[in-house]
Amino acid sequence: xxxxxxxxxxxxxxxxxxxxxxxxxxxxxxxxxxxxxxxxxxxxxxxxxxxxxxxxxxxxxxxxxxxxxxxxxxxxxxxxxxxxxxxxxxxxxxxxxxxxxxxxxxxxxxxxxxxxxxxxxxxxxxxxx
Amino acid sequence: xxxxxxxxxxxxxxxxxxxxxxxxxxxxxxxxxxxxxxxxxxxxxxxxxxxxxxxxxxxxxxxxxxxxxxxxxxxxxxxxxxxxxxxxxxxxxxxxxxxxxxxxxxxxxxxxxxxxxxxxxxxxxxxxx
DNA sequence: TATATAGTTAGCTCCATGGCTAACCAATTA
DNA sequence: TAATTGGTTAGCCATGGAGCTAACTATATA
Numbered sequence: 001x002x003x004x005x006x007x008x009x010x011x012x013x014x015x016x017x018x019x020x021x022x023x024x025x026x027x028x029x030x031x032x033x034x035x036x037x038x039x040x041x042x043x044x045x046x047x048x049x050x051x052x053x054x055x056x057x058x059x060x061x062x063x064x065x066x067x068x069x070x071x072x073x074x075x076x077x078x079x080x081x082x083x084x085x086x087x088x089x090x091x092x093x094x095x096x097x098x099x100x101x102x103x104x105x106x107x108x109x110x111x112x113x114x115x116x117x118x119x120x121x122x123x124x125x126x127x128x129x
Numbered sequence: 130x131x132x133x134x135x136x137x138x139x140x141x142x143x144x145x146x147x148x149x150x151x152x153x154x155x156x157x158x159x160x161x162x163x164x165x166x167x168x169x170x171x172x173x174x175x176x177x178x179x180x181x182x183x184x185x186x187x188x189x190x191x192x193x194x195x196x197x198x199x200x201x202x203x204x205x206x207x208x209x210x211x212x213x214x215x216x217x218x219x220x221x222x223x224x225x226x227x228x229x230x231x232x233x234x235x236x237x238x239x240x241x242x243x244x245x246x247x248x249x250x251x252x253x254x255x256x257x258x
Numbered sequence: 259t260a261t262a263t264a265g266t267t268a269g270c271t272c273c274a275t276g277g278c279t280a281a282c283c284a285a286t287t288a
Numbered sequence: 289t290a291a292t293t294g295g296t297t298a299g300c301c302a303t304g305g306a307g308c309t310a311a312c313t314a315t316a317t318a
Contacts, residue, residue, distance in 0.1 A: 009145055016142035017276085018135060021214075028222040035294060045295070047277050054275090068285040068294050076222060083215040085150075086208060093157040093205060146306085164264065174265070176307050183305090197264050197315040 007059065011082045014058035019043070020051050024060060024074065031073040034063075136188065140211045143187035148172070149180050153189060153203065160202040163192075 005013075014020050023037055038048045052072065055061035059078040063070050134142075143149050152166055167177045181201065184190035188207040192199050 006147060008150065009147060012141050013145035013275095016138055016145055018138060019276095021137065025218060025221075028218045028225070030225055033294085043276095044278060046279085046297080049296070050276070065295085068283095070295070074222065076219075079215060079218060079222075083212065083219070086212040086215065089154060089157045089208060090205075090212070092154075093203065093208075096157065096159055142305095148306095162264085172306095173308060175267080175309085178266075179306070194265085197313095199265070 007078070008082065008085060010058040011060060011078055014054050014060055015082070017051065017054075019048075020055055023051060023055060023072075024079070027061060027072060027074040031071055034070045034072065037072060136207070137211065137214060139187040140189060140207055143183050143189055144211070146180065146183075148177075149184055152180060152184060152201075153208070156190060156201060156203040160200055163199045163201065166201060 015024070019041060022041070026032060026037060034045075034049065034052060037052070038045060041048060052061065052063065056063060059075060061072050062075045063072040065071075144153070148170060151170070155161060155166060155169075163174075163178065163181060166181070167174060170177060181190065181192065185192060188204060190201050191204045192201040194200075
């Protein structure tokens with residue numbers, strides 16, 4: 001029944017929608033009612049509420065109702081969780097780059113070792129900003 | 130015609146799928162052929178190729194074919210772009226928290242000012258790791 | 259040249275997503 | 289108590305995403 005999506009699945013697919021990113025951005029600035037949140041969007045309320053619901057089940061947003069107004073706030077743990085994923089990827093990716101750089105340096109050294117015999121040729125890299 | 134999804138839409142929805150996150154993680158460790166990438170996944174090749182294609186149009190992955198083998202590599206700019214989005218959210222969110230904290234401090238001070246008359250009560254915060 | 263390998267294309271299902279309207283509570287406010 | 293406001297529920301529809309099989313192309317290899 002329940003498709004048992006992983007937490008990251010839910011967070012990323014929640015953030016894949018511009019309306020929902022808009023909501024999250026708005027909530028980063030502070031809590032707000034559903035009406036306030038919906039105001040900037042040209043969309044029927046029920047449609048909008050679905051977005052809120054998606055954000056809630058993803059764990060990005062919490063809400064509570066008092067009287068007839070529902071107030072939403074960000075729950076940043078989820079956001080941070082996703083951010084962590086990127087940092088992990090970057091870590092392994094940068095580690096590899098370091099190794100690659102070391103490898104290139106080694107190649108370069110070997111080349112320079114052999115360069116005494118042949119005319120030298122500097123290697124080129126494109127787009128090194 | 131072309132639905133003109135924003136770059137972030139594409140990146141996040143690309144990362145919303147565990148197969149595709151798997152591919153990205155694998156590619157963080159270095160380039161690989163489609164076959165190598167597909168190997169760990171129990172999935173027909175055409176289905177798998179769709180994932181590769183999604184990753185390519187999102188800008189997360191680049192590939193080139195030489196002979197009959199297509200080699201894929203990460204293009205990290207896209208990843209970094211998404212990571213940036215989180216950092217921006219976090220920035221505004223933390224700025225708010227700072228302001229909030231300042232506000233709480235102010236309240237606290239005012240309270241302490243009045244505390245000479247009434248018994249003091251320390252405010253509590255839950256989950257301050 | 260025949261066979262195997264590595265992708266690719268075409269085309270089909272299924273169901274999740276994003277939007278809508280209409281009708282419906284339940285608190286406020288007049 | 290009647291009307292308004294703020295949200296909710298139900299249900300419809302169109303699109304797109306993720307998977308499949310079958311058949312095809314192009315490059316290596318025997």
